[in-house]
Amino acid sequence: MFIQLKNVNKKYTNGKNVIFSLNNLNLEVKKGEIVTVLGPSGSGKSTLLNLIGGIDRADNGDIVIENTNLTKISDKELTKYRRDKIGFIFQFYNLIPNLNVYENVEVSTNISKNAISIEKVLKDVDMFDKKEKFPQELSGGEQQRVSIARALAKNPEILLCDEPTGALDYKNAKEILNLLEKINKEYNTTIFIVTHNNAISSMADRIVRLRSGEIVEDKINTAKIPAEGVEW
Numbered sequence: 001m002f003i004q005l006k007n008v009n010k011k012y013t014n015g016k017n018v019i020f021s022l023n024n025l026n027l028e029v030k031k032g033e034i035v036t037v038l039g040p041s042g043s044g045k046s047t048l049l050n051l052i053g054g055i056d057r058a059d060n061g062d063i064v065i066e067n068t069n070l071t072k073i074s075d076k077e078l079t080k081y082r083r084d085k086i087g088f089i090f091q092f093y094n095l096i097p098n099l100n101v102y103e104n105v106e107v108s109t110n111i112s113k114n115a116i117s118i119e120k121v122l123k124d125v126d127m128f129d130k131k132e133k134f135p136q137e138l139s140g141g142e143q144q145r146v147s148i149a150r151a152l153a154k155n156p157e158i159l160l161c162d163e164p165t166g167a168l169d170y171k172n173a174k175e176i177l178n179l180l181e182k183i184n185k186e187y188n189t190t191i192f193i194v195t196h197n198n199a200i201s202s203m204a205d206r207i208v209r210l211r212s213g214e215i216v217e218d219k220i221n222t223a224k225i226p227a228e229g230v231e232w
C-alpha cells in the first residue's frame, strides 16, 4: 500500500481544553488514487493533510508513505520528504507577489531534486504565454493554475490540495478540477482534495468523510465520472 495511516492521533491543547483533531485514524490509499476528504469545519481535514505532508507530526500511531514511517524519521529527513515528495495547493494560491509567473515556479524547482522543466509545467497548466505576468495581473483561476504548476514542477508523488477551488467561480473551479485530473493521469500523482463541496467527490476514486477527528465514511467511488461532468 502506498500510504498507510495506523491508529494516528493528533491532539491540540488550548489552555485547559484538549482537542482531538484526529482520533485513532486508520486509512490506506493506493498510488495514483484521487481522494476527496469531506467533513464539517474543525473535523480534522487540514490536520490530516498536514500530517501526510510532513508539515506536522502525529502524537502517536504510524504514517507510512511507501517504506518511510514519518513518525520515526528525524526533522531533517521529514523536511527532505516534504521537499521531494509533496506538492501543496491552497485555497488562496500563496504566490509571491513580486515574482512573475515563471519565477514563482522557479522557487519550487530550485529546492527540488526531481524538478521537471518549468516550460513543460507552465504549458501543462496553459500559462506559458503569461510567464512574465505578475500574480496581481492574473485572475483567480490563473493564479491557481500557477500554484498548481509550482507544486507540479517538483514532480511530487503526492499532491495535497486544501480547498483548491474554494475561492473560484464555477467555470474556473471546473478548469482546476480538469487540470488535477489531467495531472493524475499523466504523472500518476496521488491527489488529496479537501473540500466542502460534496459534488467534487464524484470525480474521486475514494471518498473519505471526517467528523470530530474520526473517519465516518471511507468508500471507493464506484460511480466515478470525469471531472468534466462534475456539476453543482
Ligand SMILES: Nc1ncnc2c1ncn2[C@@H]1O[C@H](COP(=O)(O)OP(=O)(O)OP(=O)(O)O)[C@@H](O)[C@H]1O
Pocket: 012, 013, 014, 019, 020, 021, 039, 040, 041, 042, 043, 044, 045, 046, 047, 048
Ligand atoms: N495549531 C492548532 N492549535 C490548536 N488547535 C488546533 C490547531 N490546528 C487545528 N486545531 C484544532 O483541531 C481541530 C481540527 O482542525 P482542522 O483545521 O484540521 O479542521 P478542518 O476540518 O480542516 O476545518 P476547516 O474546514 O474549518 O478548515 C479543530 O478543532 C481545530 O480548532
